[in-house]
Amino acid sequence: MIHVKFFASVRERVGSAKMQLACPPGGFTVEEVLTMVEGQAGTELHDAHLLAALNQQHVPLTALVKDEDEVAFFPPVTGG
Amino acid sequence: MIVKVQKEDFDASAACAEMATVSGAGALVTFVGTVRDYSDASDILSMEIEHYPGMTEKELERVSMQAAKAYDIIDSLIIHRYGLLQPQDNIVLVAVWSRHRAAAFDACRFLIDVLKSSAPFWKKEITPQGSRWVTDCPGCRAGSREGHRHSVPSAHPDQRLHSS
Numbered sequence: 706m707i708h709v710k711f712f713a714s715v716r717e718r719v720g721s722a723k724m725q726l727a728c729p730p731g732g733f734t735v736e737e738v739l740t741m742v743e744g745q746a747g748t749e750l751h752d753a754h755l756l757a758a759l760n761q762q763h764v765p766l767t768a769l770v771k772d773e774d775e776v777a778f779f780p781p782v783t784g785g
Numbered sequence: 786m787i788v789k790v791q792k793e794d795f796d797a798s799a800a801c802a803e804m805a806t807v808s809g810a811g812a813l814v815t816f817v818g819t820v821r822d823y824s825d826a827s828d829i830l831s832m833e834i835e836h837y838p839g840m841t842e843k844e845l846e847r848v849s850m851q852a853a854k855a856y857d858i859i860d861s862l863i864i865h866r867y868g869l870l871q872p873q874d875n876i877v878l879v880a881v882w883s884r885h886r887a888a889a890f891d892a893c894r895f896l897i898d899v900l901k902s903s904a905p906f907w908k909k910e911i912t913p914q915g916s917r918w919v920t921d922c923p924g925c926r927a928g929s930r931e932g933h934r935h936s937v938p939s940a941h942p943d944q945r946l947h948s949s
Contacts, residue, residue, distance in 0.1 A: 713835055713907035714918045754921070761840035763903065777837060777905075781921035784834070784865060784906025785818055785877055785897055 707733065707770055709742060712779035715755070719746045728772040735759060736766040738776050754781050786853060786861050788845040790836060792868040797878050800864060807860045810882040814889035816897050822872035824919070827912040834867040834876070837905035841865070844904045848896060856892035858883040863896065865906065 709724045716722050719742065726741050733741075735757045743750055758777040759768050770776055787804070789795075797817050820832050845863050852861060862880040870876065879896045883889040908919040 710837070712837055712905065713909070758837070758840055758905070761837070761843055777840070779837070779905060780907065780918065782901070782903065782905050783908045783919045783921060784836070784904045785901035 706773065707738060708773070708775045709738060710775065710777040712777065714780050715750060715778050718748050718750060720748075721746070728770070728774075732772070733770045734766065735764060735768045735770055735776060738770055739766065739778060742778070750778060755779075756781060786846070786849045787863070788842055788849060789862075789864045790838075790841050790845070791864065791866060794866070794875055795864045795878055797875070797880070800862060800878060801880050804860060804862055804880070804882070807882045809884060810859050812883050812886040812889040814881050814883075814886070814893040816877075816879045816893050817875055818877040818897070820870050820872050820874045820876060824910055824912075827910075827914055829872055829910050829912055831872075831911045832870045832874075833909040833911065833916075834870060835907045835909070836865075836867045840905050845900060848899045848903060851899065852881070852892045852896050855895065856881075856883070857885075857888040858892045861892065861896065863900065865900070865904065867906065 707726045707728050709726060711719045711722055724742060724745060726738065739750060756779055757764055757766055759770060760775050797815055801813060801815065820829065822829050845865065849861050849863060852858065859882045861882070862878065864878040866876055879893050881889045881893045881896065883892065909916055910919060
């Protein structure tokens with residue numbers, strides 16, 4: 706399984722803080738995970754400012770995801 | 786190099802005093818970020834800070850390591866709060882110890898600037914008109930030395946510019 710987490714405005718748009726997706730043998734890209742999430746949540750999340758993390762590190766949407774990975778989607782950070 | 790992510794408030798002086806074992810330091814530079822009471826022409830009643838447990842600590846440790854490599858510093862401390870905060874409450878403390886002041890000033894600024902653009906925290910402002918997520922501000926991210934505009938209610942004419 707792929708463990709997907711959502712934060713801040715993205716969490717509110719999805720309507721949930723997390724989701725699990727079955728992982729195909731060849732794995733996914735982060736962008737493909739996002740497309741699957743959009744299908745399940747029934748909402749569009751792609752936008753120029755969306756950020757992603759893979760196993761708690763910032764990654765581009767082209768990064769490869771494998772079984773048991775943790776993927777997160779969130780808006781630009783605003784800490785400090 | 787210490788990183789803390791916590792709900793509880795902090796006392797900057799006490800937190801730095803707890804690092805008293807820092808030896809060889811001739812300079813200590815601190816930055817404390819606090820909750821503003823205005824934004825985008827609206828008063829702020831309170832602020833909720835969300836974070837990504839696990840990744841937050843890793844990112845703060847990563848930027849602390851970057852600072853230790855890039856600057857001639859002896860030690861650093863970052864405390865960042867999450868949860869429900871009120872105007873004027875402390876949000877973040879960055880403290881840097883070094884042999885000489887220049888490295889401490891530079892590393893402290895580096896740490897606050899980098900964590901603002903990489904550590905996974907998100908602020909939600911609660912205003913009289915409702916709540917809204919704070920969006921990424923290019924001026925805040927750049928840390929403009931001259932300050933930059935956030936719309937300010939007329940009740941706060943002395944706060945038209947800020948540079949935090």
